[in-house]
Amino acid sequence: MTAREQVFVAYPGRDPTLAAGIMDAVRKANARPIPIIYEPWPFNDVAGSPLVSPILEKIDESPLLVADTTYLNLNVVYEIGFAIGRNKRAFLVRHKGTKGDRDIAKLVGIFDTLGYFEYATFDELQARLEAHIDTAHLNFSTALDRKSPIYLIEPPKRGTDVGVMVSRIKKAGYGRYRSFTPEEDTRLSATDAIRQVAASSGVFIPFQKTDEPEAEVHNIRCMFIAGLCDGMGKPKLLLTPPRFDAPLDIRDDVKQWHQLSDIHAIVAEFSPQIVEYAGQLEPSGIDRTTLLQSLSIGDPRAENEMNTLDQYYLKIDQFDRTMNGEVNLVVGRKGSGKTALFIRLRDKMRGDRRNIVLDLKPEGYQLIRMKEDILEFLSEGARQHLITAFWEYLIYLEIAYKLLEKDQKAHRYNQDIHNAYVELSGVYNAANFSSEGDFSERLATLSERLAKRYQEKYGTQDARRLTAGEVTELVYVHDIKQLRELISSYLHRKEAVWVMFDNLDKGWSTQGVDVIDATVLRCLVDAGRKVEREMRKAGHVVHCIVFVRNDVYDHLMRNTPDFGKEMRATLDWNDPDMLREMLRLRLVSGMHADLNRVDFHMVWHELCVSHYKGEDTSNYLIQRSLMRPRNLLKIFNHCRGFATNFNRQIIEDIDSEKGLKAYSSDLLAELDAELTQVFPSAQDLLYHFMDSKRALTRAELGELLTSAKIDAADHEKVLSFLLYYGVLGVQVGDAEYFIFDVNYDIKVLQVRAERGKEKTLYIVNPAFWPAFSIAA
Missing domain, CATH: 3.40.50.10140 (Toll/interleukin-1 receptor homology (TIR) domain)
Structure with a gap:
């Protein structure tokens, strides 16, 4: 037997x-x-x-x-x-x-x-x-990502410990790391996690204390990733906070820090393992039997595809306008391609070594100390004055830092810049100013120093008014005029300066942004324009550009006197053919075919059944993407993941059904978080659409909002948000309209709804039907 x-x-x-x-x-x-x-x-x-x-x-x-x-x-x-x-x-x-x-x-x-x-x-x-259980395992490539060898699992709320760890990762030479970031992705796809770990030479896994918000969810993800690492034999760093009770399976492997300085040593000790693993012979990989399994279309998050984005980036008009220096704001909804534009612009400008390019990514949590200890106690005028001065000072410091970093070696052999370099270096490093760490650490240090000086001088006096002299005394460690003049003198030897801010809205409170956040954003834009003007007077080309979510920007700035005055590039997609072209470029690039010769439908029909529920499959998926590139890539990856899990040659109906269900759950969590950020009382509102009808009358919608504990006085405002985000559309007669069908002009939807009167129905976007358990 x-x-x-x-x-x-x-x-x-x-x-x-x-x-x-x-x-x-x-x-x-x-x-x-x-x-x-x-x-x-x-x-x-x-x-x-x-x-x-x-x-x-x-x-x-x-x-x-x-x-x-x-x-x-x-x-x-x-x-x-x-x-x-x-x-x-x-x-x-x-x-x-x-x-x-x-x-x-x-x-x-x-x-x-x-x-x-x-x-x-x-x-x-x-x-x-x-019964028989198929033992066929998941297929994944074992090819290493040589350019971005590091993968990081970020917690829902990045604390100082993770900030220090990221800074040390960059210091170790791994600035272009890949990551899972809950604020961007909300839910972790198993297929994506497997792909990311398989491509890595080192994985950073920071656990959280159980009393931290969403720590349970984060630590479950960490354990899955840790298991993947050990199964694949990948080097991993399990970083735990003090007094963390590690689960049995990883107890012998964790590295516990007690002081933040411990993290420096822990990362330093781990880094050689990454180099050693990456130095191995390239793994042979698995036998690929289908095009679907071997295809690589990049990552839905541009941060994770910095090294490949140039191969398939769809250059749109907003990119040309930004590159030509015509805008100082790039706004777009989450997943619309702001960061992709940011990366391509940065890399394009860096192609000319005469350019000075600063890619700065401040995060909301780095300004919390300043917000809590200073800004809440100032009058509106004093607040604006202080924050504008802070941002202006920071921009000049970062330009100086980049100049010194860029010419650190060259100045020793180039007499044309030697004296100017030494003079700028002497002023920049004066006054006990520390330039250690990356930008995040320098920003945090500067804001904490400002908060400490303010508390020591003024305490917690409400509505405090500050004179120009008092602001100068608080903000500046350097002689700002001298610093500006030295930078201006140095820039005569350079071509152009590009200062780009991204991620400012990342890390803002998940319970909503407020008037102080609006001031911080508005003052950053004002400070950037001020630096541009000052430098251009001296004959220099300087561009300061802020990248920010469109919904946050509109919410914060609509009632401010400067709203609409900025030159903006808005990344709103409303043409399905443009999204189809974006996907085509990635598919064809992943097949290593000629981008100019392969038609979309030619490649699509090799990967997916032509129709789903009687509709062209590509159109079906695009219509459920909320017209956001990232969402379309997520849908495709989910559908492909289910197909490859079962070794299918192409994406079949059952794979599309499962993929759309997984994507819908992702979308529900993500949009609930987005809505909550700009309207805190709407937290969990979307979950009240569970088991609802596809189309609701105004009265039925009002009942639903009331059941979600939304005050009647706020119903119209919440309805506007739901329309703005594309959760709901308007149906009048046989015609249906969502926000992307009317060029993102919410007034068009509101007027159509008013004209329809009692015949108007509010329709739930089909993208949410699986998550809401609404029958298709």
């Missing part, structure tokens, strides 16, 4: 009834004449649990892993990742009648993108275990 293969079954032990039921189903299945025998292994997260190595050895020896995810035990999550990294099938099961960690799993995002079997009874689980 042929020996039965052993299959490891992992499950949480916190629910005794569930654990007993799983054990009973396994015992009964083992009693049947099936070719495998199941070995159960419960986890209780208590001291004295079994050693880790026997568990991993059993997974390694098994043809597959069966794991119950009704409750998301951290060790089980790790083992799921480990099995996948070992090229094993991870067969996930979940009890239908137990809520368990279902809500957490939706926020995490990994498990529904892997797929799972839901059992209503333990007899049903037994029957499934007795």
Whole structure:
């Protein structure tokens, strides 16, 4: 008789009834004449649990892993990742009648993108275990990303510890790292996580204390990534805060910091492992049998494709306007391509070594100390004066820093710049001013120093008015006039200066932005224009450009006197053919074909069925992207992920259905966060559309808003937001209109709704139907 293969079954032990039921189903299945025998292994997260190595050895020896995810035990999550990294099938099961960690799993995002079997009874689980389980594993490329070898899992709220770690990563020479950032992606796709880890030579995994917001969700992601790393044999750095109780499976590998300075040493110790791994021979990879599996279309987040973006970037009119220096603001909704434009503009300008290019990415959390300790106590006029001076000072400091950094070696051999360099360096490094660290650290240090000086001098006096002299005394460590003159003198030897700010809205409170945030943004734009004017008087070409989310900008600035005066480039997409062309460039580039000779439909039909539910598949997906490039890429990656998971040649109907469901869940979480940021009382509002109708009358919509605890006085404002974000559209008769159908002019939607009167219906965007459980 042929020996039965052993299959490891992992499950949480916190629910005794569930654990007993799983054990009973396994015992009964083992009693049947099936070719495998199941070995159960419960986890209780208590001291004295079994050693880790026997568990991993059993997974390694098994043809597959069966794991119950009704409750998301951290060790089980790790083992799921480990099995996948070992090229094993991870067969996930979940009890239908137990809520368990279902809500957490939706926020995490990994498990529904892997797929799972839901059992209503333990007899049903037994029957499934007795049936054939396909052992085909997930296919992934093992080719390393040589230009961006680092992958980082960021927490929902980046604290000082992660900021220091990122700074040390950059100092180690890995400035172009790839990352998962919850503020951008909200949920982590298993397919994307596997692809990113497989391409990495080193992975940074910072855990959070359990009392931090959303720490449970973040730490689950971290455990899955840690398992992937160990399964694939990737170097990993598990960074934990003080007194962190590490799960059993990783307890021996964690590096715990007690003081922030410890992180410097930890990263320094880890960095050689990255170099050593990257120095290995290129892994041979797996046998690719389909074009779909081998295709690479880049990453939905431009930050993760800095080295490849130039191969398929769709140059739009807004890019040309920005490159020609015609704008000082680039605004666009989340996922509309602001960062892609930022990266291409930066790289284009850096192509001329005579240019000075500053890519500055301040984050809201770096200004919190200044906001809490100073700005809340100042009058509006004093606040604007202080913040404008702060930004102006910061811009000059960063220009000086870049000049000194760029010519650090050249000035020793170039007499034309030597004296000017020494003089600028002497002034810049004077007054005990530290230039250590990256821009984030310099910004944080400067704002904290300002806050400390203000508190020491004025304390917490409300509505304080500051004179010009008092502002100067508070803000400037250097003689600003002398610094400006030295920079101006130095720039006669350069071509142009480009100062670009991105990410200012990143890190702002998830509970909403306020009038102070508006002041910070407006004053940054004003300071940039002031620097441009001062430098241009001296004959220099200087461009200061701020990249910011369009919805945040409109919300913050609409009632300010300067609204509309700035020269803006707005990244609003409303042409499906443009999005189709964006996708074509990526598909053709991924196939290494001639970009100018391959038609979209020619390549599309090699990858996907031509129609889905009677509609052209590309059009079907585009219409559910909210006309945002990032969303379209996410939809395609989800659909492709499900197809490749099952070794299909092309994306079939079932893959599109599953992919759209996973994307819809992502979209729901992301849009809820976006709405909350600009209208805090709308938090969780979108979830109240669950099981609603596709089309609602004004009265029905009012009832829904009331059930979400939105004050009646705010109904019109909230409705405007829902229309603005594309969650709802307007239907009058047979005609349907969403915000992108009317060139993003919300007044058009409002007027059409008013004209329709009682016949007007508010329609839910089909992109949300799967997440809202609205029948298609």
